[in-house]
Amino acid sequence: MILKKLIGFVRVFVGILFIISGFVKLNDPVGFSFKLQEYFAPDVLNIEFLSPFALGLAIILVIVELVLGVALIIGYYKRLTMWLLLLMIIFFTFLTFYSAYFNKVTDCGCFGDALPLTPWQSFTKDVVLLIMIVFLFINIKHIKPFFSNFSRSIIIFATFIACLSFGYYVLMHLPAIDFRAYKEGVNISEGMTIPEGAPEAVFDYNWRFNINGEEKIITTQGEYPSSEGEFIGVETEVVEEGYVPPIHDFTIEKDGENFTEKFLNTPDLIVIIAYDLNKTEWNGWPVIKELTNDALKKGYSVIGLTASGDASVNDLKEKQNINFDFYFTDATTLKTIVRSNPGIVKLHNGTIIQKRHWNDADEIELEMLPSANTSLDLKLKHRLDSIARYDQLYRPILQETDEQKRKALAEELGLKPEDYSGDLWKKQRMLDTSNLKIVKRILDTQGYPGKSVVGEPSNLIALEVIEHNPIQIEQYIDLFKKAAAAGEIPKTRVAVLEDKYLMMQDKEQLYGSQAQITAANGFFIWPIKDVAMVNERRKAAGFERSIEEYVADLMGKDATFKALKLSEIKRL
Structure with missing residues (x-):
């Protein structure tokens, strides 16, 4: 009697555990497939040829696991069920032991993100389950089926169909239950904070x-x-081990600069996440483009996060006419945030308001913000963004003197050897000439394409193109001043451009932004007109530092500002 009760308890306990474990992983099959890819890696099991099939294998494994749990409880084909359970638990026990002993995979993924286990905890759990299943296998004759044979078949069939339906639903949308650190309502900044006394x-x-x-x-x-x-x-x-915050690997970077704090303090931010643009679902991007264009017009800031390089980003932007820029974030972090490639996250000052699969882009709630601009010319914005790419195509490479670093940078930008060899300045000048023709046509026919027309930072592109063609500054400087006065572009950028133009004409600059260097005299600030009033002019133009502070930053903290005259410069 006691044996039968013990068998009944173990049978139900093991069955429920398999059902729970299977359901948690079926709730997030994409996450489980990432875990399988870790096991398939060369430094673990070295069966990388299975990686492309990881998602399919993940779905099959979790459905089998869940169905076996139900089959064990109701006694469906008990001998076949016991054999399959035994083989499965032996395989998982080997896997968790291998991970624990060789410290290969730090979390087996047995219960997904709902209950992270260390490798040794996972192995211990599997050993206990193995003992229980062997106990049931030995006493298989005491396992009595529930219901009739027909009813058991209906239950198993219904379970299988339900699993398939649920698995398909979460693949086409997102996990029904989000156990991860980036669920809706979470503030990312707070999630990265280590509490006092931890x-x-x-x-x-x-x-x-x-x-x-x-x-x-x-x-x-x-x-x-x-x-x-x-x-x-x-x-x-x-x-x-010390305290590890729930979120400890989130950064947003671009060109070596960290933008994490900036964007975590940005209200009304739409983030498009695509961890790998080479594996992205291309049919999702037209939907993403429609959503982000609408968001831009309604006053939202929009950025993309990816782990892919500039070449993949530029290819996507050109093919899909994307009107926002991408920043770099670690691929594992992006996979954790959203199980969709691409996926959509709506943030407000770092708090996750909504998170959706691209299939559900229409569920993202966009209200008309005070900063809305429904007349935003997104076609012109995309044209200017394309010009910006070519405006900077060779300049970063030209600034790099180390040959190996130059090659690596060129490859990162998606340039072929024939594109980054030879006379790069000549190639860049050809691009500058082409860009100039387009920008001049825009300036001459439409006026300055400022913030109200193309948004930020696209409003700076026309100015930058003219800046790289300084002979054109005189023709457009008044147009730039007018745009700056209207708030379409920063006054500081126009002030710097005006100083540059005046220096080129051997005239005194107004704001002290231009410096030169000679072998005999080192750094010096180009002569300034009415130098006594320069700091007032700098303040009016939006400069945050006085001329004295600017010189200290530029030439060293011990440097002092020396006002020179044009007559002195000519004698240098």
Whole structure:
């Protein structure tokens, strides 16, 4: 009697555990497929040829796991069910032992993100399950089926259909239950914060010394030990894990600059996430374009996050006429944020308001903001953004003197060897000439394409093209001043351009933004007209620093501003 009750308890316990484990993974099959890809990697099981089939295998495994749990409880084909359970648990036990012993995969994914387990916890769990399943296998004759044979078949069939339907739903949308750190309502900045008094990690420092020809190890908690021997090296060992915030790997970067804080403090931000543009679902981008164009007109800021390089980004922007820029974020982080490639996240000052699969782009709620501009010319914006790419195509490479770094940079930009070899200045000048013709046509026929017409930062592109063709500054400087006065472009940018033009004409500059260098005299600020009033003019133009502070930043903190005259410059 006791044996039968024990068998009944173990049977139900194992069945429920398989059902829960299967359901959690079926809720997020894409996440489980990422975990399988970790196991398939060369440094783990080295079966990378299975990686392209990871998603299909993930769905099959979790459906089988869930159906077996139901089959065990109702006693459906109990011998076949027990054999399949036994084989599955033996396989998983081997996998978790391998991960734990060799420290290959830090989380087996047994319960998805709902209950992260360490490798040894996963192995222990599988050993307990293996013992239970072997116990049931030995006592299989005591497992009595529930319901009739026909009813059991109906239950299994219904379970299978339900699993397929649910799996298809979450693939076409997003997980029904979000167990990850980036769920709706979470503030990313707060998720990265370590609370006061949180436990810190404890390390052992194993110092190796050569003492009288013999190597000895002295262990401390960090301080350098007193030893008369010759120091060889030191290795650290984690004794106690410290507090790890739920979000600890989120950054937004571009061209070596960190924009994380900026965008986490941006209200009304739409973020398009595509961890790998080479694997993206291309039929999703027309929907994304329609959504983001609408968002831009309604006053939202829009950015893209990807782990792909500039070449892939530029290819996408050209093919899909995308009107927003991309920034770099780690691929694993992007996969964690949203299980869609591309996916959509709506943020407000770092708080996740909505998160949707591209199939559900129409569910993103966009209200008309005070900064809305329904007359935004997105066609012109895209044209200017394309010009900006070619305006900077070779300039970063030309600024790099190291040949290997130059090659790596060119490849990152998607340039072929024949494109980044030879006379690059000649190639860039040809592009500048082409860009200039287009920009001049826009300026002459439409006026300055400012913030109200093409948004930010596209409103700077026409000015930058003219800046790279300084002979044209005189023709358009008044147009730029007018645009700056209307708030279409920053006054500081026009002030710098005007100073540059005046210096080219051997005239005194107005704002002190231009400096030169000579072998004999080093850095010097180009002469300034009415120098006593320069700081007032700088303030009116939007410069945050005085001329004295600017000189200290430019030439060193000990440098002092020296006002020169044109007559002195000519004698240098």
